[in-house]
Amino acid sequence: MANVEILRLDNSQADFSEQLDKLLAWESVSNDQVNGIVNDILARVKREGDSAVIEFTNRFDRLNAGAMSELELTQEDLQQALDTLPDDQRHALTVAAERVRDYHERQKGESWQYAEADGTVLGQKITPMDKAGLYVPGGKASYPSSVLMNAIPAKVAGVGELIMVVPTPDGEVNQLVMAAAALAGVDRAFTIGGAQAVAALAYGTETVPKVDKIVGPGNIFVATAKRAVFGAVGIDMIAGPSEILVICDGQTDPDWIAMDLFSQAEHDEDAQSILLSPDADFLDRVEQSIQKLLPTMEREEIITKSLADRAALIKVADLNDAAEVCNRIAPEHLELSIEDPEALLPQIRHAGAIFMGRYTAEALGDYCAGPNHVLPTSGTARFSSPLGVYDFQKRSSLINFSHQGASDMGKIASVLARGESLTAHARSAEYRIKD
Template sequence: MSEVTITRLDKAQADFSEKLDKLLAWESVSDDKVNQIVNEILQRVRSEGDAALIEYTNRFDHTQVESMAQLEMSRERLQQALDNLPQAQRDALEVAAQRVRSYHERQKGESWQYTEADGTMLGQKVTPMDRVGLYVPGGKAAYPSSVLMNAMPAKVAGVGEIIMVVPTPGGEVNELVLAAACLAGVDRVFCVGGAQAVAALAYGTETVPQVDKIVGPGNIFVATAKRAVFGAVGIDMIAGPSEILVVCDGDTDPDWVAMDLFSQAEHDEDAQSILVSPDAEFIDAVDASIQKLLPTMERKEIIETSLRLRAALIKVADMDEAAEVANRIAPEHLELSVADPEAMLPKIRHAGAIFMGRYTAEALGDYCAGPNHVLPTSGTARFSSPLGVYDFQKRSSLIMFSADGASEMGKVASVLARGESLTAHARSAEYRIKD
């Protein structure tokens, strides 16, 4: 394998911003053909229900099922998957599940209220969603960690029912995924995938219940379907390719940094891995480590393509400038591979997850650190947050005026309503004003 050429940028270059923008550019909008296919699938599942779902599953997953009963996994089957796991896998899955649950329990929002001097009560009622749908990629691209990260916060939030959909192309079932569903407390599992599974969750069929929100990753057809059904149901996000940005002061082992960059590049050819450092010699050392280690990787072709197309090694003047570049990129995963990450933390404003210190590999966050690995991509960390318990809870405002409070605030509302020429609003409030 010949050496992979990785884009080099320097913050001091006059055209740095232009080059960085070009590197970061990612078009997540589906093309017309994908939209047309997805819209047809959504309409057919919405109008024909189970029949369309079975037809599409047989067509796309190369199965030969005749009824929805054949596509639903029983709770006993999930338990069997968990019980039959090799002990090392079961132990690892249980540790990860416990840590994810423990972290998310600290996010749980509680209802609150307060009473004003005149007896008026104001507050907020926090209520979990009734039912959510969890999309899990299937076949060879199976991610039990995704099951835990999506189902656990929903469970902690108190969601009444979790419905999981997972394609099983050619009847291929991933036992780890089923075991994770068992551990996470998933209520029902259907072996369907693609846009047809999203449609079933969004609109409901004779067998698949309609949900309030759909979460979980998928391919371009799944992402397009989620975008299309948003409004009928809630969705978590439209995720772009995975990203990692490593900010390093030059004192971390370059092999470690190279492998951290690989950890995202191996996801797919569109993943993005970036190193930012003020140390030019260290950047050269990491580049050398990349060339040395790449031939040893099982997914070296995918990594090589990702690095060549979308990776960058960025030279900055100092660590303040490194923080500036990090905020400009607003990465999904940010590693602060520096001597004193806590001192640098106040300078970081935009990142999905921040991995602090030389020992904190991003990979730990993917599986067992505890915080959620469903994170904003493509710069959306500027305004978005990791998936959490709060995504599965709704907040209702509580308002109860006393007679005295209604009289006083009625005068305020009356003036404002008449200022907007909304007379019924004004008179409704004025009825409660005491003489």
């Protein structure tokens, strides 16, 4: 395959901002045709329940199920998958699960209260959701890491029941995914996918429980369905393509950086890999490494298209400039492949996950570092955070006025309510005012 041409930019050029906007532009996950298909599926599952789920599953996954019982995996199925894994895979999965669980245990929020001088008590009560749904891509794709990253925070949060859905096209069940479900504590698992699985979780059927929140990645039909059911249930996010931004001072092995860029580009053709460096010669060396290593990659065609369409090597004046460009991009994954990442960290305002130092490959975060790999994409790190325990917990305000507090604040509320012409509000508060 011929050498891939990668966009080169310099943040000192007059049209840099315009060029960067063009590079970062990403179309929405949906279109009218997809919306039409998804809306039909959602409506039928909501109306017909199990029978619609079975019909769509048989059609899209080429199965021949006659009942939902044929599409449910038992706890024994999941445990057997774990028990019969090759030793190296079971060890790796177990270590990863332990690290993810250990990290997320530290995120658990606690309820709190405080008392005011007059005896009024205010506070916040934190409770887990009753049920959560986990969507896992299926078929030949194997994403056990996705199971761990979505299921473990839910269980740490105390979610009462976790329901996993995973499609099995042509009946192909992935053992690693089932084993991960056993390790992570999934309560029920169904071999269904697509918009019909999202609908089943959102609305409930005779067999599939209605959940409070749906998390996990999927294709355009899954993403469109999640967006459509939001409001009936919560969702984690509408994820765009994978992204990596590397800031390098020019001292890291260029082969390492090239492979780090590949690690996102191999996800799909729309993934985005960007390198920022103040060292123009280093950018040249990384480009040489890219051309050298690309023919050795199993996913060479996917990586090539991703790099050609959406990648960039960007020259910046210095690391301070690199931080400003990074904040403009707000990347999903940020590698600070520099001598002193701690020194630059205070300048980084927007990033989903920050990988610090030359030895911290983004790939470690995907599998076994411990922090969650479900991260905001497409610039949404400006206002969103990684998936965590807090996404499966709810906060309720606690308000308990003493007689004196109700009297004092009743006078304040009365003035404000009457200012809004809400007389019932005012009189409700005024009834509690002491004579």
